[in-house]
Amino acid sequence: MASRGDRLPERRYDVFMPNGALIGGSVSLLAAGGFMAHAVRGRASTVFGPSVYHGDRARPAIALTFDDGPSESTPALLRILERHNVPATFFMCGQNVERLPAVARQVAAAGHQIGNHTDSHPRLDFCSSDFIYRELAAAQEKIIRHTGVTPRLFRAPYGVRWFGLKSAQQRLGLLGVMWGTIGRDWKWPAARVTKLFLNRAGAGDIFCLHDGRRTEPSPDIRVTLEAVEVMIPALKERGLRFETVSQILCPTS
Ligand SMILES: [Zn+2]
Structure with missing residues (x-):
């Protein structure tokens, strides 16, 4: 999950630039x-990978992504x-895959894409x-071994x-994927999550939701389920398809 949403980080950063130089002066x-x-949290940042x-803004397609599973x-x-015939992408934590390998295989067998969301879901800064x-390598190994x-x-x-x-991404052949809109489905009621997505939805969007809570067992994801159930038919009616x-x-x- 992304409990801090897409706001700027609250933590203060040292003023050492990536090349090790210390920047002086208040403006600098x-x-x-x-x-x-921007480098750490910006959705368009490629500084760290x-x-x-x-996706392509000219094609009427949206990608639903679900983090922190399987649960x-x-x-x-x-x-x-399955009922709506919608494919999605699941960014899984290695420890969750190890705990629930049959569920991870079920995701793969249904034709959904599986991505890497680290092994234990730490904040990577510092x-x-x-x-x-x-x-990254531990999650990659567990996903490969079980699915x-x-x-x-x-x-x-x-x-x-x-x-x-x-x-790390280069060694493992991984492309980073951020999101255009994140539904605060761990905090908001379903109606608010749904409204946000329906207001923002457009061609090429990548939406971020959650089918788990970090590596906690048995998370309550009823908000996510309700939001998805409502938004899929509404977006299809607008001519958007899911990929x-x-x-x-x-x-x-
Ligand atoms: Zn997460």
């Missing part, structure tokens, strides 16, 4: 702080998606490059990127 301090806020946050509640979401690589699928997409927990992520993230990025593949 502000500039360095702004640069770091290749990343996308939308005990994921099968209920799969039933809704973490070492070794730690970041191990988090047979090799993820090609990665979503950073809380949308927070950091030094060392670029090399996986890879499909909206590379329509011909």
Whole structure:
């Protein structure tokens, strides 16, 4: 989940630039702080690794993405998606896959795309490059071992990127995926989540929702289920169709 939403980070950042230089002076301090806020949390930032946050704006397709699964509640979401014949993308945590391998396989068997959401769902800022690589590699290994699928997409927990992520993504062949709109489905009532998405929806959008809560067992995702149930037919009525993230990025593949 992204409990801090898409706001700027509350944590203060050091004023060392990526090359190690210390920036002096109050104006430069502000500039360095702004640069770091964008680099770490900005949806369009590619400073810490290749990343996308939308697909082709000319094609009327939307990608629904679900983070923090699989969970005990994921099968209920799969039933809704199946009933509406909608493919989605699931960014899974390795520890959740290890806990519920049969549910992870169910997601794959239903034809949905699976992405990497780290092993234990940590905030990556201020973490070492070794730690970041191990988090991504452990999730990759568990997803491959339990589902047979090799993820090609990665979503950073809380949308927070950091030094060392670029090399970790490159070593594992992962493209970063942010979002255009995030539904605060861990906090808001379903009607508010639905309204936000229906107001924002447009061609090429990537929406972020959750079928888990970090690595907590048995999360309550009723808000997510209700929002998805209402928004899918409403968006279809507008002529929008649903695709996986890879499909909206590379329509011909
Ligand atoms: Zn998450």
